[in-house]
Amino acid sequence: MQEIIGTSNRILEIDLSKKSFSEYMVKSEELQLYLGGKGLGLKLLYDRMKPGIDPLGDQNMIAIMTGVFIGTGAPCSGRFAAVTKSPLTGIMTSCSCGGPFGMALKTSGWDGIILKGKSAKPVYLYVDSKGVEFRDAKKLWGLDTQKAQEKISSEGTGILAIGPAGENLVRFANVASGHRFLGRAGMGAVMGSKNLKAVVARGNEYKIVPVDKKKFDKTKAKATKFINRNDVSSGSYRNYGTNANVNLNNAGGILPVRNFTGGTHGDAHRISGETMAEKFKTTYSTCKPCTILCGHKGNIGGKIRQIPEYETIGLMGSNLEIFDPVKISDWNEICSLMGMDTITAGGTLAWAMEASEKGLFKSNLRFGSSEEVSETLMDIACVKGIGKDLAMGSRFCSKKFGGEDFAIQVKGLEMAAYDPRGSFGQGLSYAVANRGACHLASSAFALEVYFNLINPYGYNSKASLIKYQEDIMSAINSLQTCVFTAFPYELETPLMKIMPKFVLRICMNLMAGIALRLVDISLWPEFWSSITGRKLGMTAFLRAGERVQVLERLMNTREGISRKDDTLPPRLLTEFRKCDDRELAIPLETMLDRYYFIRGFDKNGVPKKSILKKLKIA
Amino acid sequence: MQIPEYFEFFNKTKLCSGKMALENISFDLKSMDSVKPLVVTDNRSVKSGYVKILKKSFYDSGMVIGAIYDRVNDYPSTATVREIAELYRIRGCDSIISLGGNSPAAVAKGLNILVSNRSDNLMDFTDMSRSASLRPFLSVLTSAAAGTETSSEAVIDARSYRSFDLMPDIVYIDARLAKKGNTNQIVNAGLMSLAQSIEACNFKESNPVNDSFAYASISALYSNIAAVVKKSGASKDMPAFINGLAISGIVRSNAAAGLAGAIGLETEKLTGFSAGIVAGIVLPRLLEYKLQKVKTGVRPELLLPIAGIDTYCSTDENRRASLSVELIYELLGKLKDNVPDNIKMMPIPEYMIERIASGAEARGGKNYPKGTTLKVLEMAYHGKKSSEVK
C-alpha cells in the first residue's frame, strides 16, 4: 500500500452540473494559516463563493475536509468537517462528524472534496484515488440514511448519505456517515438541492504516516495518558456518554424545561445517562479511532440502537416535558433515519407546542404529551401537513404565525440545551456564535457551572473567555480532532494540576485574558507539526483559530449579519424562571461591546480592516 | 385640490402637545369617568426616566395608578397581553395609558380589546366588528415613538388587529419626554412615517382632509428629521418631529397601504433590517418611477409641505413634482450616516429581492401595475435612480 507522508494536500473539485472534476493542490501557506479541516474549507469557499447567493441554488458549494489528524492514529482523530452556506440560517455553517467517510476519503488520497453546481437528476458519487464516478442514484432515492448506506456499502469503506428529509429540502436536514452526522443547519438540504444522494469513498488505498514519527509517538503517549487520567474524558463520558450532563445541568439549573421556561425538573434523572446506562445495558459505539469513547449504543425495546446524545435528550426530552427515554430514542431514531437535526427538530417542536397551546398554531402538539410527535416528525421529513411550515425551522414559523418571543433561536439556528440564564457567558457565546445559537463554538457553561471557575452571574472577563474558547474550538475543528480532548489536554497539564482551585478561580474572574494564555495547550500543535513536519507554536495555533473564527464572521457579515443579529430570544432576556431567585437579566450589551472590542470588530460587529490585515485574511 | 366623488375620513384622536401636557392626563381621565388607569410601558422608558415623570404628573391628582407594567419587550406578544389583562383585572383598573414606542402601544391596544370584551383569547377579535366598545386609551409618546401608536392597527404576534376604535383617545406629546433617543430608531420611524404620508396623498382615492393631515406630518417630519438626528433629539425639534409621527399614524389609518412601506415591512420580516430605512431608500425611486410612467403620478402640491411656500411659488408648475422627488433624495443624502445609498450595502443577499417583491406586492401593491415592485426594488438595490435606468 502506498504511503502519504503527512498530508496529500489534494482537494477534489467536483462540478455536478458538468459532471466533471478537477484537482486543486493546497498551497503550503494556506495549510500553515488555516491548519486544514474547517479552517481550510472556509478559506477555499471564501475564494470560490460570492456573497448573496441562494443556499439552495446551484452556486452554493459544500466543502468536505478531512483535516490533518485523521488516519494517523492520533487519539480521537476519526473526525472530518464540512462547510457550506446554510439554507436554515442563510449564513455559513460548519459541521464536524465522526463517521467512517473521513477515514475513507483520506485513505483514498484526498484531503477534501468541494461540491459545486447541481446535477440534473439524482446521482451519487464514487470517489477513489483516480477521481470521481457519477453514478445514477435512482435505486437510492427515497431510502432512509441507513438503508441507503447498506445498499452501497459494498462499493467503498466510507459513505456520506442524506435521508428523505434532505431530498425534500427540509431546512435542517443532516448528512449521515455510519451512525454519525454532519448535524446542524441543513447540510443535507444543500446536498439534496444538488440532487446528490450519497458520496462513497473507496478508502484503504493509502497509508498516512506522520513526518516525525518519534515525536508523534511521544505526543500520542502523553495525550493518551492525559485522556485516561482525566475525570471528564475517562469518567462520565466513558461511562455514561454525554447524557451525564442531564443530572449536572438539572442540578446547576441550566437544563431547558418546557421550551426554556424552567431550569430544573424533578424527573430529569429518569432520562439521565446513568439511568440509560443501567436500563439499556449500554456498550461503546463511537467514532473510529477514539480514545474517549463517549458514544454508546444499547438494547432499547429489544433493538440495538444508538443512545441519544445529550442535546437530543435535552431538546426532545425535558424541553418538551417528556421524560420517557424509550420515546426519546424512538424520535432520535426517526430523525437519524430521515436525516434531520435533532436539536433544531426539538426546538421547532417546542415552539410548535407552545404556539399550539397559545392558539397561534393549529396542531395537537402539547407539552408533556408524546402523541403525534412521531407523526409530526415524519410529516416534517416528508414536508406535508403542518410539516410544511415546521420544516422551515422555528424562525420562519414564528415570523409567519407569531410567537417570536418564544422561538428560541439565534440567527435562525435553534438553541442547544443549555439555558444561558444560569450561565451568562453561555448567553454571550450563543449570541456571537458564527453559525447561530450553537454550543460548540464555545462552551462557557462548562467553566461557569461545572468547574465553577468563573462566576456564572457576572460579566467580568466573559468576553475574553468566549474569545479564547472560540479560537481554540475553531483551531481544534481545523486540525480536525474531537473537541472533548480539550478537557484532558488542558486540565491535565502540570500547571493546572498543581494550581489550587481558588487561585484558578481568582485568576479567571479577574484576568481571564491573561490567565488563559498561561494554559498549556501544546499537545495539539505538537501533533500537527509532528504530522506535517511544519513548525507550529501555541500562539500560532491560537492565532490560526482566531483567523478561522474571524474569516467565518467576515463571510457572515457579507450576508448581512451585524450587531442586530448578535442577540438572544426575548424570552431569555426578559423572562425569568422559578429557579432564578435573584432575577438577574443577562447583561448582553455590556458583554457584546467588550467582545467586539477584543475581537477587533467595530461597534456594529463587523471585522475592522486592521484585524483582517493582522490575521492575513484577504 | 381633487375631491373624489366619495370619501370618508375618521379621526377620534385628540392631540395634546407641549409644555406640561402630561399634567392634563388626570383631568382628561376624570372627564372620561375613569379613576384608575394602568400604565403599559417598556424597560427603555424606565431607564430614560420617562416613567418617573409620568408618575410625578399624577401627584396631587387624587388618582391612583393601578399598576405600571414595565416588562413589555420589543416584540408585542399575546402572552404579554394576557399577562397584563390579568393584572388589570386584579387591580380593577378602568383605563389604559401606553408610554413609549410601538410595542407598548400595540400591547395596550391588544389589552384594551381583551379587557373591554372580558375575554382571554385575542384571536377571536382579528375581526374587530365583534368587539364591544373599548375603554379609554391614552397614549403618551416619547422619543421612542414610531408613528404606529396613533394608527388604527395593532400588530400582535404577527396578526394585525384593525379598527378605528383602536386609535388612542388622546395622545400626549411632552417636551420632557422628548430627550435624546436612539438615532437609528428615530431615522427608522421618521422615514417610515414620511413614506407612509407621502404615498397616502399620492393615491387617486386620497381625500382632501387626509391630504391636509398628510401635508402637516410631511412638513413636520421633513423639516425636523435631519436636525433631530444630528443633535439626536434636541428638545426644540423633537416634539415637532414626534407630532409629525403621530399625525402620520392618523394618515396611514385613513389611507391604503403604500408600496414603499410594504417593501420596508416585508424586508424587515424576511431579513431583519429595519423597515423604515429600506422604505426611505425605495420611496424616491418609486415616486420617480411613477412620474416617468404617468405625468400626474406625483402631485405638484407635494412640494409645498416639503420645501415651503417660497420655493413652491417660485417653482414652475411642471417642475414641482420632480423637484420634490429630488428634495427627498437630498434628505437621504443628509442622513447618509444612518441610511446607506442602496439596499445592497446593508447588505441584503440578492436572492432575497424577488421574495421581498412578491411579498410586498401582496401587501400594498394593488395601486400599481404588476412588476412595479420588482423594478423599483432592483433600482433601490443597486442604488440607481429611475432617471438613469431607461
Place this chain on the structure above:
Amino acid sequence: MEAKNFPEIKPEGKMIKKIYVTIMLWIVGRAIQAASRVDKDVKKEFASLRDDFMLHMHVLPAGPGMIVGKDSAGKVKYMGWNPKGKKITLDMQVKNIEGAFLMFTFQESTCVASCHNRLAVLGEVPDTCTVVRILNIVETYLLPKVITSLAVKRYPKWSEMNPLRKYLGRILIYIRTFTF
C-alpha cells in the same frame, strides 16, 4: 407574573407648591376685596356684575381655592376657601396645581394660561372677562411693574400718568389686605 412586582402608585402631595398657591390665592382674594373699596375702576367693574355674584377660583382636583363675592349689602367680600353653602355663580377651575403654580409665579399670564387651556370656567363668559380685568388691576396694584408686566397682557396706561393714585392705592390696598 406576580402582581406584587407591579405595585399601585398612590398619589403624593406637592406640599410646597400647594402652600405657595394657597397663600397667593388668599392674598389675591383679600386684595380684590380691598381694591373694590379703594379703586374706582374695580368698583365700576364689580358694579357691572350681577348682585349675587360669587367667584370661586380653585385648583383641581382638591387644591386650594378662594371665594370672592358680593354679600347681601352688595359689598365685595373675601369669603374664605370653602364653597360649602355658598351659591357659586362663576367657577374658575385651574386644571392642575402645576398650572396654578405657573400662573401665580407669573411665568404665564392669565391670558396665556387660558389659551394653554389650563383654566376651565363654569359660568358666563362676560363675567369671566370682567374678573380677568379685575385681576389685572389688582395685580398692578399689588406688584412692582417688572413682575406685573409679566402677569398681565398689557400694563394699564393710567398708572404712568397718575403715580399718586397708583402708589396711594397700593399702600391702602396693602394695609386693607393685611389688616383685619
Place this chain on the structure above:
Amino acid sequence: MSDINITLKLYSGIEKELNIHDYNPESGIIVTIKKGAFLRKILRNAGFKKFSNYVFFCGGQHVSVWKRFKESAEVSCLRISGGG
C-alpha cells in the same frame, strides 16, 4: 440547638462508590445534622471519603464543601462532566 435535614441526591454512580444498594433517586439520602454544619461534615456523615472529584450543587448554585447549612436543603452530588 436544633437539627436540620439535608437531602443528598447522589448521581453518576456515586451511590455505588458509597455502596448504598437500595438507593432511590427520587428521595435521595437524608442526613440529619445540627444547624450550621459544614457541607464536608455532612458528606463525611454520608460516608464520603474524599471530595475532590465531585461537584456539589444546592439550589442551582455551585457550593463548596465549606458552606454552612442553616436550614434544611437539598444537595446534589455529581461527578464532573464536560458537556455535549
